[in-house]
Amino acid sequence: MPGNSYNSNSSNIPPDRVTRLVREKIERDLRKSSRASHPNDVTDNGGREVFEDEQRLRDGDNLGPSIVDEDLEGPASTPNEGCERLDGRTFSRQRLLVVANRLPVSAIRRGEDSWSLEISAGGLVSALLGVKEFEARWIGWAGVNVPDEIGQKALTKALAEKRCIPVFLDEDIVHQYYNGYCNNILWPLFHYLGLPQEDRLATTRSFQSQFAAYIKANQMFADVVNKHYKDGDVVWCHDYHLMFLPKCLKEYNSDMKVGWFLHTPFPSSEIHRTLPSRSDLLRAVLAADLVGFHTYDYARHFVSACTRILGFEGTPEGVEDQGRLTRVAAFPIGIDSERFIRALEIHPVQVHIKELQETFAGRKVMLGVDRLDMIKGIPQKLLAFEKFLEENSDWRGKVVLLQIAVPTRTDVPEYKTAQLCDSQVRYTSQLCGSHVKIY
Template identity: 45%
Template sequence: MVKLIVVSNRLPINVSKREGELKFQPSVGGLATGIKSFYKSFNSIWVGWPGVFRENLSDGEKVFVEERLKHENCHPVWLSKHDVENYYYGFSNKTLWPLFHYFPTYVVHENRFWKSYVKVNRLFADEVAKLLKPGDIVWVHDYHLMLVPRFIRDKIPDATIGFFLHIPFPSFEIFRLLPWRKELLEGVLGADLIGFHTYDYAKHFMESVRYILGYENSLNYIFTQDRLIRVDAFPMGIDYEKFVNMALAPNVRREVKRLKNKLKTEKVILSVDRLDYSKGIIQKLEAYGKFLNKRPDFRERVTLVLVVVPSRTRVEHYTRLKKKIDELVGRINGKFGTINWMPIWYLYKSLPFHRLIALYRAADVLLVTALRDGMNLVAKEFVAVNDAGVLILSEMAGAAKELCEALIINPNNIPEIVNAIKVALTMENEEKIRRNKSMRERLKRYDVIRWAQDFIERLLQIKRKQEEMITKRLSARV
C-alpha cells in the first residue's frame, strides 16, 4: 500500500530521559501541531528527531524507543548533542532563520554550522531511503531540511518528493547574501513540488533560482536540465472543527468564567507569541503603552494578556529580547498600574491547550504585530473560536493575505497600531460578527486537511506531467 512519509526536524512525540527514566510527551510547536492534525488521516509514517540525544541512550533503550514510536507511525533520526548544537541552534537558527526573516545583521556565517547542516540532512535522507518503497510519497518540511530533497533524489532518482517551507522565503537581494545559496537552492530543487504559504514567497524563490542558478521559469514551473518542477502557494489551514468543538467543552467554559472573574476589566486584549525577534513583541508593548498614555479613559478598563512562549533561550538574541520585554512590561505596569489594576498580565510559559482556547474566548481583541511571519496560525485559531473578537493583524504575516477583514496594520507604524487598538475596542458588535463570519467560513472551507490534500494532489499531478514529458521525448527519438 502506498504511504506518505512526512519528514520534519522534530517528531510529534518528544522523548526525554530523566533520572534514568524515559518519558514520552506530545511535542510543542506550530509545525508539529499543524502537521499532527492531518498525518494520521493518511497511511503515513513521520520521520524526525525524537528530542533525546543519541549518546544519552543505550542500544537497548534506542530499540525500546524505536518500537514505542513505531506504534505511533513515527521513525526516529538519532542526533548527537554536537549535531543539534551546530545544525539546529547553529545553521538553522543563527543563519537561516534571521536571514529568511529579514534580520541580516543577526546572521552568523560559520563553516562548522554548514558542515553539520549537510551531515544531518544526509542522515535524514538516509533514514527516508530505508523506508521508501515504489509509489510512496515523501513530504519534507521546513528550513531545517532544505538539502534533503536533493539527497533523496540522488539515491532514488524516480522518487515522488514534495517540499514545503513554513517560514518566509526572502527576496533575492536578501537571499544572495548567503555563502551557501546555490547549494540550498539545488537542495530544494530535488523536490517535484515546492510549496510556500503565499505567492510572494514563491515569487522570491523563483527569482533566486533564475538569478543564482540560471534556470528559467514560466507559469510556476521551473525548467532544470533534466526535470520539470512546480512551485506554488498553499496557505496552511488549521484543524477548524477541533478548535470549534474545543471552545464548547465544559472545562474551557469554566476557564473562561474564571479568567473573566480574575481580570475584572471591561476589555481584554490578547497577545500569544513564541519568544522571537520576528514577532514584534517590543513594538506591541510600545504601542500599548502609547495607547494608555493617549487614552486615559481606557485605563482600568482594559488589560493586555501577554503570553510569551519560551524558545531558543540559549541563542543570544533571544536572551536579550527576553530582558527587553521584562523591562518594558515592568515600566508600563509601574507607570499606569494601580492597586486594583495591572495593565499587563505577563505569562512567560507554554499554556495547556484548553487554557489557550479559553484565552481566545475571553479576549475581545487579538493583537498580532509580527515583523515577518510565514503564516501565523494563532490568528486563524482566534477567529475560529471567537465569533465576536477583533483581530488586529500585521501585514507582514502570511495570514494577512487570507484574513483581509481583520484590522491590518504595519507593525513598524506605532501610531497606526495605537489607532487600531482604539478602533477594535470601540467596534460595534454587529461589525465584529460580520467581519468574523467571512473569515470563519474561509477557515472552515480550507482547513489543514484540505491544505494537505491539495498539496499531495498537486504533487501527483506534476509527477504525471513529468512522465508525459519523458514519454514524448522517447517517442520523438523513435
C-alpha cells in the first residue's frame, strides 16, 4: 500500500492550528497574570501558586467527591462555562461530544429518585479525563437498567451535573449487544482469538440476533447524540461497541463532524474477513471523517481490510471511495499526568505510600496493573516470575511482584470461565512469593 504513515507531516502546520497555539499562549500568559492578584490563592513552600480546591485536595478534605468533581467537570474556577476571554473579546469554546459505551461514572440507585455516582475505572476514562481544551459532554450508558421514568429523570439530572448524558439500554439489549456481539464476537476476533467455536447452527442464530441488537443499540446512541447536537459540535465516537455510530450520525446530518477511535487492536484483513458482518462494519466506520488507532500497524490493517474486502482505494491519508476520503491515522493514547502527580500530594495517598514502603522495605518491587482479562497473560507472568526465582535463588526474599488485577466483563460467559483462573493466580502467587490484589 502506498505511503508509510497516515499522519500528516508535522512540519506543515495548518494556519488554524498556528492561530490556536498562539491563542493558547496568550491565554496562558493572561492566566498567569490574573493568578498573581487572585485573592484566594495560596503559595506552597516551593513558591508555586495553589488554588483553594487543590489545597483542599492536599488536606484530604472530602477526598472522593472532590476528585470526581475535578476529573469530570474541570477546574471549578472557570468563570463562564464554554467561554474564554482574550484581549477583551469573548470566544465560545468548541463543544466536544464524547460518545462511548460507558459513562465515566457508575450509577448506584439509593431510592426511587435518588442516585449516587462513582468514577469508573478504566483506561478510556483515565485518558479522556485529560481532554480539557473543549467544552466536553460525555454520552453513554450508566451501567444500570432504569426501566421507570422517575428513575430516568432523576439519573439524567444527577449526571447533568457531571456533564454526562445517559443512554438508557434495557437488559435484553445489554445482553445481546454488549455481552453478546461486542464481547463474545468482536472483542475476541480483534484480539486474534477467533469466533466462538460452538454448534454452527446455534452460533448462526445467536449471531444474527446479537448483530441486530448491536445495530439497534448504536441507533439508540445516535438518537441521543442527535438530540443534544448543536451546529459546530465535534462528535468523537469510541471503540468497537460503536462501529455503526458514524453511519447513523451521518444519516442524521451529513455535515456533522464525526471521529471514531478504536481502543483495541484491529486485526489483519485475513482475520477480519472471517466476520460475517465485515463489510457492513467497515462501511459504517468509513462514514466518519477521521478514524484513529493506537498504532500504525492497526491503521494499516484497517486500510488493508477496506481495500481487500470492499475494493476501495488506500492512500497515504486513508481510504478513498469515489472521491470521498476518510482520513486514517495513528494517535498513541496518553493520560493526564498532572492529575496523577497531584494525587501524590494528597495526605491519604502519602500515608498509603508509607505503608507500602514499610511492607516491602529492603526488597525490589515489580508492579503489574492489568484487568483480569484472558489476554493479559497474568498466569504466565506469575509462572515466569516463579521460573526466575527457580533459576536465580539468590534473589529469593529480595524481590516481590505486586500484581493488581481488576475483574472485567463479569457478565460474559467466556470471562466467567477465564476468571476461574483467579484461584490459580492466587495459588501460583503463593508459590513464587508474589502479592496479587484482585479488586
